[in-house]
Amino acid sequence: MTEYSLFTSESVSEGHPDKIADQISDAILDAIMAEDPRARVACETMVKTGVAIISGEITTSAWVDLESIVREVINDIGYSSSEVGFDGATCSVINIIGKQSPEINQGVDREKLEEQGAGDQGLMFGYASDETDVLMPAPITYAHRLVERQSKVRRNGILPWLRPDAKSQVTLRYGADGRPEGIDAVVLSTQHNPDIGLADLREAVIEEIIRPVLPAEWLSKETKYFINPTGKFVIGGPVGDCGLTGRKIIVDSYGGMARHGGGAFSGKDPSKVDRSAAYAGRWVAKNIVAAGLASRCEIQVSYAIGEAQPTSISLNTFGTETVPHDRIVAAVRDVFDLRPFAIIRDLDLLHPIYRPTATYGHFGRDPYTLNGAIAFSWEKTDRAEALKAAAS
Amino acid sequence: MTEYSLFTSESVSEGHPDKIADQISDAILDAIMAEDPRARVACETMVKTGVAIISGEITTSAWVDLESIVREVINDIGYSSSEVGFDGATCSVINIIGKQSPEINQGVDREKLEEQGAGDQGLMFGYASDETDVLMPAPITYAHRLVERQSKVRRNGILPWLRPDAKSQVTLRYGADGRPEGIDAVVLSTQHNPDIGLADLREAVIEEIIRPVLPAEWLSKETKYFINPTGKFVIGGPVGDCGLTGRKIIVDSYGGMARHGGGAFSGKDPSKVDRSAAYAGRWVAKNIVAAGLASRCEIQVSYAIGEAQPTSISLNTFGTETVPHDRIVAAVRDVFDLRPFAIIRDLDLLHPIYRPTATYGHFGRDPYTLNGAIAFSWEKTDRAEALKAAAS
Ligand SMILES: C[S@@+](CC[C@H](N)C(=O)[O-])C[C@H]1O[C@@H](n2cnc3c(N)ncnc32)[C@H](O)[C@@H]1O
Ligand SMILES: C[S@@+](CC[C@H](N)C(=O)[O-])C[C@H]1O[C@@H](n2cnc3c(N)ncnc32)[C@H](O)[C@@H]1O
Numbered sequence: 001m002t003e004y005s006l007f008t009s010e011s012v013s014e015g016h017p018d019k020i021a022d023q024i025s026d027a028i029l030d031a032i033m034a035e036d037p038r039a040r041v042a043c044e045t046m047v048k049t050g051v052a053i054i055s056g057e058i059t060t061s062a063w064v065d066l067e068s069i070v071r072e073v074i075n076d077i078g079y080s081s082s083e084v085g086f087d088g089a090t091c092s093v094i095n096i097i098g099k100q101s102p103e104i105n106q107g108v109d110r111e112k113l114e115e116q117g118a119g120d121q122g123l124m125f126g127y128a129s130d131e132t133d134v135l136m137p138a139p140i141t142y143a144h145r146l147v148e149r150q151s152k153v154r155r156n157g158i159l160p161w162l163r164p165d166a167k168s169q170v171t172l173r174y175g176a177d178g179r180p181e182g183i184d185a186v187v188l189s190t191q192h193n194p195d196i197g198l199a200d201l202r203e204a205v206i207e208e209i210i211r212p213v214l215p216a217e218w219l220s221k222e223t224k225y226f227i228n229p230t231g232k233f234v235i236g237g238p239v240g241d242c243g244l245t246g247r248k249i250i251v252d253s254y255g256g257m258a259r260h261g262g263g264a265f266s267g268k269d270p271s272k273v274d275r276s277a278a279y280a281g282r283w284v285a286k287n288i289v290a291a292g293l294a295s296r297c298e299i300q301v302s303y304a305i306g307e308a309q310p311t312s313i314s315l316n317t318f319g320t321e322t323v324p325h326d327r328i329v330a331a332v333r334d335v336f337d338l339r340p341f342a343i344i345r346d347l348d349l350l351h352p353i354y355r356p357t358a359t360y361g362h363f364g365r366d367p368y369t370l371n372g373a374i375a376f377s378w379e380k381t382d383r384a385e386a387l388k389a390a391a392s
Numbered sequence: 393m394t395e396y397s398l399f400t401s402e403s404v405s406e407g408h409p410d411k412i413a414d415q416i417s418d419a420i421l422d423a424i425m426a427e428d429p430r431a432r433v434a435c436e437t438m439v440k441t442g443v444a445i446i447s448g449e450i451t452t453s454a455w456v457d458l459e460s461i462v463r464e465v466i467n468d469i470g471y472s473s474s475e476v477g478f479d480g481a482t483c484s485v486i487n488i489i490g491k492q493s494p495e496i497n498q499g500v501d502r503e504k505l506e507e508q509g510a511g512d513q514g515l516m517f518g519y520a521s522d523e524t525d526v527l528m529p530a531p532i533t534y535a536h537r538l539v540e541r542q543s544k545v546r547r548n549g550i551l552p553w554l555r556p557d558a559k560s561q562v563t564l565r566y567g568a569d570g571r572p573e574g575i576d577a578v579v580l581s582t583q584h585n586p587d588i589g590l591a592d593l594r595e596a597v598i599e600e601i602i603r604p605v606l607p608a609e610w611l612s613k614e615t616k617y618f619i620n621p622t623g624k625f626v627i628g629g630p631v632g633d634c635g636l637t638g639r640k641i642i643v644d645s646y647g648g649m650a651r652h653g654g655g656a657f658s659g660k661d662p663s664k665v666d667r668s669a670a671y672a673g674r675w676v677a678k679n680i681v682a683a684g685l686a687s688r689c690e691i692q693v694s695y696a697i698g699e700a701q702p703t704s705i706s707l708n709t710f711g712t713e714t715v716p717h718d719r720i721v722a723a724v725r726d727v728f729d730l731r732p733f734a735i736i737r738d739l740d741l742l743h744p745i746y747r748p749t750a751t752y753g754h755f756g757r758d759p760y761t762l763n764g765a766i767a768f769s770w771e772k773t774d775r776a777e778a779l780k781a782a783a784s
Contacts, residue, residue: 231498
């Protein structure tokens, strides 16, 4: 479903430093949301050798033990000893968090809740295509599954010498019909214990990570494999690379197949349209494709800070629409309310549902009940029938 | 030149906290490159109330006074007193920079210089279209010009009550021919002294910033203006919002009109393909459009860490090509060498040319001589003739 004959996407594991930062930011958000759903949270994290720094702007009535949350996230990931390079129990935790500017707050809060203004200006895209069963582009889907599998075989003891930090990259070949037809190249770098040899590591990665995940019919003699191409990857996590919240926004979304507005997700409560409107954009696009109105769809929305109504809503169906384009646009306006208040209400976003979004993609995931709410509610195709009716 | 009837892009000024971080990271890179062009630099910055933290991985023989560089950048921007909320002279500067992992280094360095491996895996896009004279999309071009103008009238005393932090956003209306035909909405938020009233501020912003920049024929009675929509923006910079390097990657590139691979630019020496291959991608795409081979062009390249040859090169001309698509692809392969070594050589990237890239866009800028090298060399159309010849 692309104009490209080759398309490459990448993903990273939960032990990648930028992803450690994202998970800390979202764990802090969740802890606060659990006690104070209307808190204003913008939490940014930096991790580097021996230290995690949390920063940003938070206004809340909740009291949460931030230091413990940070240590717990790091240990949960598997960074729990000096041997692996980082230890949640003994690293330094520095807190330089401030409060939300009252001038921003006055622009966002309204007497009538429905009129809540956007927490910032900005542009966001949502995307869906029928290329996979989860209505996501195939390259990012398989890139995620590779690093998810790395985590699984690390945790379940199949490959006990794996360490938490890993990256994957998949180059798909597309046919003239725009359908994926093979895998041209796979890159996988994984952190490991010093006692595993490179040849053994490469074989194990192929057998236990790559083969179980990638469709056999897409692998051929032409497929190129790059497994730990640097030869050695014992040093990983924050020692090898400084991690920052919001630095994996293409991994978090569509792997480069769709456009991106630039806003990060993790650490932000849903009054920030960077997050909530990008989730809504995915929800709209997925419902359009689920309704059969197009097989590929990208939506752009934009906001002005303090304004409830989007400054623009725009739709691209790449010539794949099954009814006239303006009928789809009209149906979207009928069926979806894209004011921040309405998005938060319709997707039920004021709950501690964010930490799981910080790894392996915010989109293309199965919704499930978490802490009394639906996590990944934006993946529901609950408006497809209404869209179909409105467009016909 | 888009399938969208409305398209929105945003930009931010040099006083925006994320841009302060980008400028500090690139100023540090430049100071090191001036003394040690082969240094390995990955410099990440966090700014928050009263503090600038520099982090990342640097391996160099140069000695530079990092603290002074940080203070100088902050003061240059205009954050030089407690009154404006941040003071380069008195803020805390914390240095937690480490060294490049020797394991990454061994993967990148090669005995034969030409075989230098990519400093990381990743995907990058380059883009150009004939929508503006600088061969950039119009929305991001005008969004940049608005905040550049904000800086100009702040510095030259026309609007002395302006403060450094500002954001702009432009929604363009496109006609059926895919050409911009009007401006639907303009958002501009600017930090200001407490003594200017909102009505006066709005009028001055329209007269001195918006009108001098936006084409009069694109403004009409239907154009919506959102100027300081929160009503007050005295608190700005790092006090109002934590700033991080690499958090404005869509502002830095094509404003969302092109796809993005996710890699940030600032603070990275050109052995990092996130930066150098994105620059090369722009150079290739711009030369294709300048050669008249297409009026709109997007290129994707990808790399494996430690490998010199890209793992994929792929081209999208959106149906605007004037010669068959595979002839353009072949011409690109003939005329451009996209190994890291060759990019660095051909664009002459081992010089202190980076700080100016950290504000108002890395692309669509005029090349000029800076510190003995060409800044923005990737904007040269010096390969258009060769491309034309190779494709014919
Ligand atoms: C290559 S590092 C980024 C560059 C780094 N800032 C520098 O100074 O070179 C990016 C990511 O690659 C992975 N990585 C780290 N060490 C590696 C190694 N020895 N081989 C392969 N990948 C590695 C980690 O996931 C890390 O976060
Ligand atoms: C709205 S802030 C981001 C949100 C912030 N982290 C929070 O907690 O609300 C993003 C940017 O908006 C701008 N900004 C800050 N204060 C503002 C105000 N009072 N009105 C309009 N824009 C503002 C600054 O450029 C700032 O970097």
